[in-house]
Amino acid sequence: MTNKEIENLVRPNIRVLLPYSTARDEYKGDIGVFLDANESPYDTGYNRYPDPHQKALKARLSEIKGIVPERIFVGNGSDEAIDLVFRVFCNPGVDNVVAIDPSYGMYRVCADINDIEVREVPLNEDFSLPVERLLSAADKNTKLIFICSPNNPTGNSFPASDIERLIRGFKGIVVLDEAYNDFSEEASFRARLDEFPNLVILQTLSKAYGMAALRLGLAYSSEYVIRLMSMVKYPYNINGSTQKIVLEMLDNDISQRVKTIVSERKAILQLLEGYSFVKKVYPSDSNFILVKVDDADRLYGFLLNDGIIVRNRTKATLCNNCLRITVGLPEENKKLIKSLSEYESKYEKGDFCR
Numbered sequence: 001m002t003n004k005e006i007e008n009l010v011r012p013n014i015r016v017l018l019p020y021s022t023a024r025d026e027y028k029g030d031i032g033v034f035l036d037a038n039e040s041p042y043d044t045g046y047n048r049y050p051d052p053h054q055k056a057l058k059a060r061l062s063e064i065k066g067i068v069p070e071r072i073f074v075g076n077g078s079d080e081a082i083d084l085v086f087r088v089f090c091n092p093g094v095d096n097v098v099a100i101d102p103s104y105g106m107y108r109v110c111a112d113i114n115d116i117e118v119r120e121v122p123l124n125e126d127f128s129l130p131v132e133r134l135l136s137a138a139d140k141n142t143k144l145i146f147i148c149s150p151n152n153p154t155g156n157s158f159p160a161s162d163i164e165r166l167i168r169g170f171k172g173i174v175v176l177d178e179a180y181n182d183f184s185e186e187a188s189f190r191a192r193l194d195e196f197p198n199l200v201i202l203q204t205l206s207k208a209y210g211m212a213a214l215r216l217g218l219a220y221s222s223e224y225v226i227r228l229m230s231m232v233k234y235p236y237n238i239n240g241s242t243q244k245i246v247l248e249m250l251d252n253d254i255s256q257r258v259k260t261i262v263s264e265r266k267a268i269l270q271l272l273e274g275y276s277f278v279k280k281v282y283p284s285d286s287n288f289i290l291v292k293v294d295d296a297d298r299l300y301g302f303l304l305n306d307g308i309i310v311r312n313r314t315k316a317t318l319c320n321n322c323l324r325i326t327v328g329l330p331e332e333n334k335k336l337i338k339s340l341s342e343y344e345s346k347y348e349k350g351d352f353c354r
C-alpha cells in the first residue's frame with residue numbers, strides 16, 4: 001500500500017489534529033531552573049513530570065528489539081495501543097473492524113467503547129487462520145483486521161505465509177498481536193516492517209518479561225502510524241516510576257525463564273495427553289495450554305477446590321469444554337499435575353457419575 005492509501009484510512013479529525021504541546025517540549029537540555037510546568041520545586045523524587053516521549057526507554061527497546069525508536073510506540077499496556085488504533089483509524093458509528101474468534105477479549109471491548117462494529121470470523125476447525133474468510137468479511141468501511149499469533153486462548157501460531165497473505169490482501173491496517181511471541185518458535189514480524197506499511201505489531205512486557213504490574217505495551221509500525229498514535233495518546237501515558245523501573249529491569253536476561261516455561265509446557269502437555277478425561281490437547285507455542293476435557297465446569301471447580309485457578313473457556317467459540325492453563329513455576333505445575341491425577345482416579349472409578 002502507498003503512503004497516500006494509508007493516510008486515507010486515518011480519521012479526518014486525526015489527520016489535522018494539533019497535539020498537546022508539553023511544557024518542556026521546547027527546551028532540549030536536562031539541567032536548568034525549571035519554572036515552566038507549575039510543578040512543585042521540592043524534590044520528592046516524583047515532583048517533575050516524566051518524559052512524554054519516553055526517549056531513554058525507547059532507545060533501550062530499540063537496541064533490544066532492533067527497531068529504530070521512531071517505529072516504536074510505548075503504551076500503558078497493549079490495551080492502550082489497541083484503543084489507540086481504534087481512535088486513530090475508526091470513525092465511531094461508521095467504520096467496522098474484522099477479528100478472529102476466539103481471541104483476546106480486548107479487541108471487542110475497545111470496539112464497543114469506540115462504537116465500532118466487530119465482524120468476528122471463526123478460526124478454522126483446526127484453529128488455522130481463515131485468510132479468505134477474513135478478507136471477504138471486510139468491506140469499504142473496514143479499517144482494521146485483528147489477529148493474534150500465538151493466539152490466545154488457542155495457543156497456536158499461524159504460519160508466516162498465511163499472515164503475509166492477509167496483510168497483502170487487505171487494503172486496511174492489520175493489527176498483529178504478538179503478546180506471546182517470546183515463547184514461540186516463529187520469528188516476530190517486527191523485522192519485516194519495511195515490507196508491510198499497513199502492519200501494526202503489538203508486543204508486551206506483561207508476559208515473558210514479567211512486568212505485568214508496570215503496564216508497558218509496545219507497538220511497532222511505520223514512522224507515520226507511530227507518529228499518529230503518539231499524537232493521540234495522553235501526553236504522560238507512561239508514568240515516571242514505570243519508565244525508570246522498566247529501564248532497569250530490561251537489563252535482566254529473561255531467556256532462562258522462557259526456556260524453563262517452554263520445557264515445563266512440553267512436559268505438562270505430554271502428561272495431559274495420558275489422562276482419559278482429556279479429550280484433546282491443543283499444540284501450544286505460548287506459555288499456556290488449551291485442553292478439551294470431559295466437563296470443563298466440573299474440572300474447573302475441582303481444581304479451584306484445590307486452590308488452583310485456571311481459565312474456563314468453555315463458552316468461547318470452538319472451545320466447548322476447554323480450559324486454558326497457564327504454565328507456572330515447576331513446583332506449581334507439580335501441584336496441578338497432582339490435582340489432575342486425583343481427578344483422573346475419580347473419573348476412572350466413575351465417581352462423578354454417581
Ligand SMILES: *Cc1c(COP(=O)(O)O)cnc(C)c1O
Nearest residue numbers: 077078079104152179204206217
Ligand atoms: C496478555 C495479553 C496482552 C497483554 O496486554 P497488556 O495490556 O500489555 O498487559 C495482549 N494481547 C494478548 C492476546 C494477551 O493475551
